[in-house]
Amino acid sequence: MKFFIDTADLDEIRELADTGLLDGVTTNPSLIAKSGGNILDVIAEICAIVPGPVSAEVTGTETDMMLAEAEVLAAIAPNVTIKVPLTPAGLKACKVLRDQGTMVNVTLCFSAAQALLAAKVGASFISPFVGRIDDIGGNGIDLIDEIVDIYSQYPAIETEILVASIRSPGHVIEAAKMGAHVATVPPNVLRQLFAHPLTDKGLAAFLGDWEKTGQSILEQAKTRAKAAE
Ligand code: E4P
Numbered sequence: 001m002k003f004f005i006d007t008a009d010l011d012e013i014r015e016l017a018d019t020g021l022l023d024g025v026t027t028n029p030s031l032i033a034k035s036g037g038n039i040l041d042v043i044a045e046i047c048a049i050v051p052g053p054v055s056a057e058v059t060g061t062e063t064d065m066m067l068a069e070a071e072v073l074a075a076i077a078p079n080v081t082i083k084v085p086l087t088p089a090g091l092k093a094c095k096v097l098r099d100q101g102t103m104v105n106v107t108l109c110f111s112a113a114q115a116l117l118a119a120k121v122g123a124s125f126i127s128p129f130v131g132r133i134d135d136i137g138g139n140g141i142d143l144i145d146e147i148v149d150i151y152s153q154y155p156a157i158e159t160e161i162l163v164a165s166i167r168s169p170g171h172v173i174e175a176a177k178m179g180a181h182v183a184t185v186p187p188n189v190l191r192q193l194f195a196h197p198l199t200d201k202g203l204a205a206f207l208g209d210w211e212k213t214g215q216s217i218l219e220q221a222k223t224r225a226k227a228a229e
Contacts, residue, residue, distance in 0.1 A: 001051075001176045004184035006164065008035035008042050009050070012187045014056060017049050024052035026127070026164065026184040028083065028107070029059055040076060047077035053125075057083035058093070066093040074102050081105050081124060086114045091121045098122035113148040119159040120152060125182065129165035130175070140165070141174045148178045169193050208228045 002023035005016055008031040016022055025046050031040050043056045054077070058069040066089060070082040074097075081103040084090035095105045098121065107119040107127040110133060118126040128147060130140025144163055151157045161180035166172060169192050172183045185193070 001180065002182040003190065004053070004055075004162065004182055005050075005190060006031070006166070006186050007044070008032050008046070009187070010035070010037075010042070010045055013046055013049050013129075016187060016190055020051055021190070022052070023055060023182070024079075024081075024184075025050050026083070026105070026162070027056040028055075028057050043073065043080060044076050047079050051079060052106075053081040053103055054079050055081045055083040055107075055125075057107065061087070061089060063089045064093045066090065067096060070097055070102065082105050083127075086118060089192040090129075091117055094118070095121040095124050098124070102222075103222070112143065112150055115147040115159075115161075116150060118165070119138070119154075119157045123159045125162040127162045127164040127184070130163060130171050131165035131167040133165075135166065137163050141171065144175050144180050145178050148180060152179075167190070 003021050004024040004026050005013060006026045007013060008027040010178040013025060032042055035042050047054050056073040058066040060066045060069050066084055070093065073082060074080050082097055083105045084093050086106050087109045090106065094106055097104050098155060103124040105127055105128040107122040109115050109118065109126050115126045115128060129141050130144065133140035133143060142160065147161055156171040161204055162182040162184055163180045164184050166183055166185050166189055169189060172185060172193065175183055
């Protein structure tokens with residue numbers, strides 16, 4: 001499973017890119033607004049930090065405007081992925097952009113039917129929003145299951161399922177069990193994926209026992225290297 005980070009916060013992106021775990025980044029107009037920067041600069045900086053796909057969302061609601069904005073955004077860096085909403089205008093823009101060879105992420109997907117349409121217009125990624133479905137009392141993970149099932153019936157579909165609106169490590173694990181291609185996670189969820197109390201407890205015990213031996217791996221290596229001279 002690929003991991004994208006769902007933020008436009010440059011400090012967070014820099015820190016988490018250092019882990020070597022990031023395959024890409026997703027942003028949306030709300031995340032750009034939260035970053036306080038202007039979109040062209042923010043996307044350029046993100047693309048310089050993370051070499052994988054970086055989603056930048058258009059804000060026009062008509063196809064022509066979406067395509068004009070997409071041209072500006074795609075010129076920022078080769079790894080920009082144009083994000084379009086799952087509307088008739090967005091799907092139309094997706095088809096044009098894909099025909100031009102531009103990567104497209106179709107966002108705001110809340111049904112299997114919508115995911116089918118995105119695949120039909122050749123989307124590079126479809127973004128079903130699991131958390132927002134849970135928020136209204138539905139089951140977002142069931143939607144991922146449905147999309148994985150449908151896409152697997154058609155080997156010609158190349159659209160990757162990018163699980164979005166993730167709220168917890170459980171969402172990531174459930175989506176991974178189903179074989180979803182990508183999870184875009186907020187920074188706090190990525191950090192939660194590392195954490196387990198037994199890891200911390202086990203490490204503290206190992207290090208405590210080690211300290212009592214007075215040994216040092218590096219000192220021992222130095223001593224041996226000197227003896228061999
Ligand atoms: C994905 O690309 C979206 O930007 C994001 O996952 C939305 O998440 P939210 O529902 O937490 O705002």
